[in-house]
Amino acid sequence: MAKLALCMLLLVCVGGLIAVTPRSAAAQEYKMVAGLQPWSAETNFMSLPGYLRWMTWRDTGVWLSMPEADRIVREQAEQARK
Amino acid sequence: MPVRFAASFAKPSPWARLRAVLPALLAALLPCSAVAAAASLPEVGAYVDLAAMAPPAMAAEVDRLADAGVASVRLPLDWNRVQPGPGPFLWQRDDAAVDAARARGLDVVLVLGPCAEWAVDPAWQVPADKRANSLPKSPDLWEGYVRAAVSHFRGRVTYWQVREQPNAENFRGARSEYTKLLRAAARAARAVDPAAVVVAAEAGSLDVGAAQLMARSPEWDDVGVVGLYVRPGWPNTSASALRWAVLAGEVLPSAPGAPRPAWVLGGGADMSADLWLQQYLLACAFGAARFYLPASVVSRDWLAPLAGLQYSGFLHLGPDLWALWFRDGSRSLVAAWSEREVVVAPGDIAPVSDPDALLRTAVLGGAPASAVTTREGAIALRIGPRPVLIAGLDPAASASARQPTRADVLAVRPGPDVSKAPSVYADYRIAGDPEVGLYNRPLRTLPGGAVTEEEASGRRCLRTHMRPTRGAQDADDPWVYFDVDDRWLYAPATPARVAVTVECDGAFLGAEKLGFNIMYDSSTGYRFTKWQWVDPPAGQFRRFRVELDDAVFSGRDGYDFRINAKGSKQDLWVAAVTVEKLPPAPPPR
Numbered sequence: 001m002a003k004l005a006l007c008m009l010l011l012v013c014v015g016g017l018i019a020v021t022p023r024s025a026a027a028q029e030y031k032m033v034a035g036l037q038p039w040s041a042e043t044n045f046m047s048l049p050g051y052l053r054w055m056t057w058r059d060t061g062v063w064l065s066m067p068e069a070d071r072i073v074r075e076q077a078e079q080a081r082k
Numbered sequence: 083m084p085v086r087f088a089a090s091f092a093k094p095s096p097w098a099r100l101r102a103v104l105p106a107l108l109a110a111l112l113p114c115s116a117v118a119a120a121a122s123l124p125e126v127g128a129y130v131d132l133a134a135m136a137p138p139a140m141a142a143e144v145d146r147l148a149d150a151g152v153a154s155v156r157l158p159l160d161w162n163r164v165q166p167g168p169g170p171f172l173w174q175r176d177d178a179a180v181d182a183a184r185a186r187g188l189d190v191v192l193v194l195g196p197c198a199e200w201a202v203d204p205a206w207q208v209p210a211d212k213r214a215n216s217l218p219k220s221p222d223l224w225e226g227y228v229r230a231a232v233s234h235f236r237g238r239v240t241y242w243q244v245r246e247q248p249n250a251e252n253f254r255g256a257r258s259e260y261t262k263l264l265r266a267a268a269r270a271a272r273a274v275d276p277a278a279v280v281v282a283a284e285a286g287s288l289d290v291g292a293a294q295l296m297a298r299s300p301e302w303d304d305v306g307v308v309g310l311y312v313r314p315g316w317p318n319t320s321a322s323a324l325r326w327a328v329l330a331g332e333v334l335p336s337a338p339g340a341p342r343p344a345w346v347l348g349g350g351a352d353m354s355a356d357l358w359l360q361q362y363l364l365a366c367a368f369g370a371a372r373f374y375l376p377a378s379v380v381s382r383d384w385l386a387p388l389a390g391l392q393y394s395g396f397l398h399l400g401p402d403l404w405a406l407w408f409r410d411g412s413r414s415l416v417a418a419w420s421e422r423e424v425v426v427a428p429g430d431i432a433p434v435s436d437p438d439a440l441l442r443t444a445v446l447g448g449a450p451a452s453a454v455t456t457r458e459g460a461i462a463l464r465i466g467p468r469p470v471l472i473a474g475l476d477p478a479a480s481a482s483a484r485q486p487t488r489a490d491v492l493a494v495r496p497g498p499d500v501s502k503a504p505s506v507y508a509d510y511r512i513a514g515d516p517e518v519g520l521y522n523r524p525l526r527t528l529p530g531g532a533v534t535e536e537e538a539s540g541r542r543c544l545r546t547h548m549r550p551t552r553g554a555q556d557a558d559d560p561w562v563y564f565d566v567d568d569r570w571l572y573a574p575a576t577p578a579r580v581a582v583t584v585e586c587d588g589a590f591l592g593a594e595k596l597g598f599n600i601m602y603d604s605s606t607g608y609r610f611t612k613w614q615w616v617d618p619p620a621g622q623f624r625r626f627r628v629e630l631d632d633a634v635f636s637g638r639d640g641y642d643f644r645i646n647a648k649g650s651k652q653d654l655w656v657a658a659v660t661v662e663k664l665p666p667a668p669p670p671r
Contacts (some may be wrong), residue, residue: 028250028639029257029285031601032609041597041649042613058529058556059639060250065207068216068254075256079606 031055034076048073121393123408124362124370126385127154127191129348130377132179133163144182147377151385154189156243156347156374161198161227162214168200168223171230180238191281192235194228194267195245196252201227208254216254221266228270236275242267243281243347247311257285257607261301268304279306283347287313288325290333290574291634295605297337308334308342310370312361313350315640317524318421320400323364324491324568325636330368331487333575343371355379356419356467359447360404363417363469366393367406367485384447387471391415395483397432399494403465405431407483414477417446419469425455425462431472432479437461440474492569501569505662508564510535510542519570520661525563525641530648532559536655538587539621543655546647560648561601562656563641571663574636577605579664583627584645587655590620595651602643604632610646616654623657631667 033052036043043051049069057063064072128147132140132155147155157179165171180190196214203219218224232242244267246252248260264282271278282305286292296302310329316322334344346365349358358379365373375384394407397416403426405418416431428434440461443453446469453463453470463472492501498518500506506519517523522544526532533544549558571578582600589596597615601608611628635642647654 029607030250032604032607034609036610037613040613041594041615042599042610044649054556056250062250062254064254065209067206068208071206072256072259075258079256079258 028060030072030076031059032076032080033073034080121366121369123366123388123391123393124346124373125153126151126362126380127156127189127372127374128152128377128380129156129374131158131160132182133157133160133175137178140179140182143377144186144188147380148186148188150380150382151389152188152375152380154191154372154374155183156191156193157183158196158246159192159194159231161195161201164231165198165227166200171234173234180235184238189241190239191241191243192231192239193243193246194231198223198227212254215252217259217263221262224263225266225270228267229274232271232274232278240277241279241281241307242271243283243309245283247283247285247348249285253285260285261296261299265301265304268306280304281307281309281345281347283309284311286638287311287349288322288329289636289638290325290328291603291605291636291638293329294333294575297333302337302339305342307371308344309347310344311348311350312346312353312357312365314353314357315350318401318496319360319364319404319419320491320495321568321637322361323399323404323486324488324572325574326364326368327486327488327491328572328574330370331485344369345372345374346370347374348376351376354467355447356469359384359469360419360467363404363406363419366408367396381447387444387446388417394480396486396490397479397483399486399490401494401496403431407480409477409480412477413473414475414480416472416475417469418463418465418472419467420465421467423464423466425457425464427457427460427462428472428475431463432475434474435476436474438474440472443470443472443474445470488572492572495567495569497567499569500567503570505660506566506570507658507660509658509660510544511657516542519567520659521565521567522563525565528561528563528640530559530561531563531644533562533656538655538657539623541587541623541657543587543657545656546650546654548647548650548653550651558648560646560650560654562645562647562654562659564643564645564659564661565637565640566635566642566661568637571633571635571661574634577632577634579629579631579667580633580635581627581629581662581664582643583625583658583660583662584656585623585625585658585660586616587657588620588622588624589616589618589652591652593617596647596654597650598645598647598654600628600630600643601646602630603634603636603638603641604630605634606632608639613649629664 033048038048039045049066052073053064053069159176183190197216197218199213201218201223202208202213202216208216244264268280284292288310362373391408391410394409397407398405402424403420405416408415428440434440441454445453455462455464500519503519508517508520508522510516533546536545544562547559549555594615597613599613600611614626
């Protein structure tokens, strides 16, 4: 029984590790989040920089820092105004 | 005469019987512009960090590359190496690398970047091992580095590339921040050396939409060379040929000012030798001026068979056989490959004029294998993903070789032709093949896109997989990716107006618990539509229609749009999606 429990635990751990590893990450440009409503469903209830960080990680495996994401969002907003 | 291009070797056409007279017939019928003029092949270069090597290894590598036939090298001028702190510049190692390459007659392109770690703003909290991918905190620091570099190498280096492929991995900044670096570099470089030429590096891979945007931007004046990257992962040769055809045949020729040469700067790290050769041949066909390979791929065997050839035109465009004519004085050669292993009779490609020469047909790229085999007792050619160079074909047949357009490339796409359909759709009620010109099934390995086909309320649907458990949310699959058939809409250069209709089941958890928006490829990159709630009752399928005014469907990252249900508290069940074209918007009053 103990062996079975250990196997189950291992399976759960390995499964979890696989599940949180982004699949087929490919280098891409950042998605344009300017114009989305922060703290709403369309940003998964995150700030715009937070949403950009999360989505970049899911798409490419790259984690931006919060200040970097904040800077990029401001750049995108400026670009959107042009 | 696109019929000639659409011919497939798997299904011999009646044209085969006319082949003897076809060249003369085509020469008489085709407009002169359709027949490609013979053009020199792209100069082959190598990218390598010579300055990081010990002197003996550097000298040996330069000798190896020069002996293999490369014409130039692309070297990183690592800002961290030449200026380890905010003080003087140290050029010794890069001087040695540049001088060693020039001593063997190699032209040198220097890549400005990556970023000096000390120049990154600490307030950005960039992890230490990622700072080189960031950007300098002040334009003055960047311009100082560029001025110093161009001044130091003036007379030895003309071409200056701005950063290596500025994608999310290599460049932790917005697209506009890259263009600011590009503009600052161009101005600083030309202030020191008016002959300096700036090479702009694309972030994507043969990204036609981004090239079009750049060509229409004020920064276009600062671009001397358009730098491109190729990559593995395109679904087939046709996908990259289409990008080449539109880029080289439409976007770059229509850009303002003097024509800018296009260089292939590199490709994916995991590209096979077969793919490198195929991409080189496509670059030959579409007029790239230079083609840079990783130094590890360069070999004499790779380059020697192609030396001195001139490209004449395409003879066959896939899907089973890609064949290009080359000339070398009186000699004619055909480079050919197939996306799958095929055995073809040489006469199916062109009339044979020299059977002895035909026997010398060899596999390209360092594999001294013959491609000659027999089929039904006659000489045949075994052709697969590794290109072969076919000799002994009648030079007169090259008159039928021509330069392909977007339409030519699209005409040979496999699968049903939906180009004239009023709309494309994926309706999972349809048994067998529910995806007609709108495809999700090949895209389920993309990040967050592992949706499943399941029954809901009596209909077959695509189901997202939201994971509400804390800690598991980042492993959910909230995205339903779609790719629109390129024959129906491929709009990288001119944004199109389309409407997307999503038919999905209602929520069972209550109001404002389930919703989605559309993230789509636009002229400014991937962007989002407004959020749409899908409220109760469950079990009733409803349609939601959204209009996109600036769709740039070019499969930039392998897809055109995705339904984004992240933010929902339950799974989204999508029964059908339809995309229709809309008439152009009326001009603003």
